[in-house]
Amino acid sequence: MSNELEAFIEYVSIIKALSKKSVGAYKSDLMALEETLRKPLITLDSNSLLNALSIYKNKRTLNRKLSSVNAFFDFCYKNQFSTEKTKFKFSKIPKLLPKFLSYEEIQNSLNQIDRSTFLGLRDYALILFLYASGTRISECLALRREDIDGEWLHIRHAKGEKERMVPIAKVAIMAIENYLNEKKKDTLFIWSNYKGEKLSRISAYKITQKYLGVSPHVLRHSYATSLITGGADLRVVQELLGHASLLTTQIYTHIQKQNLKETVQVCHPMSKEQK
Incomplete structure (x- = not known):
């Protein structure tokens, strides 16, 4: 785990006091990306990240991963770990009519x-x-x-x-x-x-x-x-x-x-x- 990612996990767990489930989701999503690309997230360009995320065909799963990535880069920018404000757009999910009975x-x-x-x-x-x-x-x-x-x-x-x-x-x-x-x-x-x-x-x-x-x-x-x-x-x-x-x-x-x-x-x- 990179130093920046470790700092982010500490931030969401201690400063923001998110639930263990939320912290675990962030950690799992972001560590998986670092392990797949074998580089610290902070050093990766947008294309590399998007290519890595393209394996997720389910749009809801993809959006969850993007949410984790966006939260990480927002943290890095605000804490001056990065000079660029990186933010990815979420994939559009069509609104489905809720199930109902006549x-x-x-x-x-x-x-x-x-x-x-x-x-x-x-x-x-x-x-x-x-x-x-x-x-x-x-x-x-x-x-x-x-x-x-x-x-x-x-x-x-x-x-x-x-x-x-x-x-x-x-x-x-x-x-x-x-x-x-x-x-x-x-x-x-x-x-x-x-x-x-x-x-x-x-x-x-x-x-x-x-x-x-x-x-x-x-x-x-x-x-x-x-x-x-x-x-x-x-x-x-x-x-x-x-x-x-x-x-x-x-x-x-x-x-x-x-x-x-x-x-x-x-x-x-x-x-x-x-x-």
């Missing part, structure tokens, strides 16, 4: 749940609630009875500590009430396991995986997708999801565009004319 797919799965048992009632209510509210699983599992007021859901334990109010469908509230009425043990949190303990993220994942074959987060995407295709404004969806930035919500923009296109094709008379 209302019909969710409804068909819900119909398969045996609601004659307590756990069946809970699983049915949980899936229905996730789709009806669009909550993150952490927000869902932190809910208490007082957080549901009429047809409104008060999300107190939101990401970034930003509370929000979300309207929720009556059918989901009724499902929760039916489940709570069968609860033998009164608990602080709404969702609990068969022992009466707070339901864990792993258990929630197993429930949605069992009936839908997806993670709980897919139901959040399904909620947003249903709103967008139903004509909801993007900023309204942002508020309901609790996104700090509209940029995060814009992953659903092309759903909106596709829905508009399909509407025009169905409704506009000129779209039916033959060329």
Whole structure:
């Protein structure tokens, strides 16, 4: 390991106090480059580095390596180990539409749940609630009875500590009430396991995986997708999801565009004319 690289690792681990995992990633990425090229990184030109990194065909992996290299050279420049401010551009990764389920797919799965048992009632209510509210699983599992007021859901334990109010469908509230009425043990949190303990993220994942074959987060995407295709404004969806930035919500923009296109094709008379 070169002296400059050793100084950088010391900087990120002691001065910046990064996690062991982050420090390990930096160390692994940068040491691998020095070992491959058999030269200190500080002495290498841009072409040599890019050629060495070209072996990574996965763009996300490549960008992680580039991030490590950029952080190293930024450190060297600021500490006068280098007179040049070297920075590599990241590879563009196409934004993929998050996986989602249609209302019909969710409804068909819900119909398969045996609601004659307590756990069946809970699983049915949980899936229905996730789709009806669009909550993150952490927000869902932190809910208490007082957080549901009429047809409104008060999300107190939101990401970034930003509370929000979300309207929720009556059918989901009724499902929760039916489940709570069968609860033998009164608990602080709404969702609990068969022992009466707070339901864990792993258990929630197993429930949605069992009936839908997806993670709980897919139901959040399904909620947003249903709103967008139903004509909801993007900023309204942002508020309901609790996104700090509209940029995060814009992953659903092309759903909106596709829905508009399909509407025009169905409704506009000129779209039916033959060329």
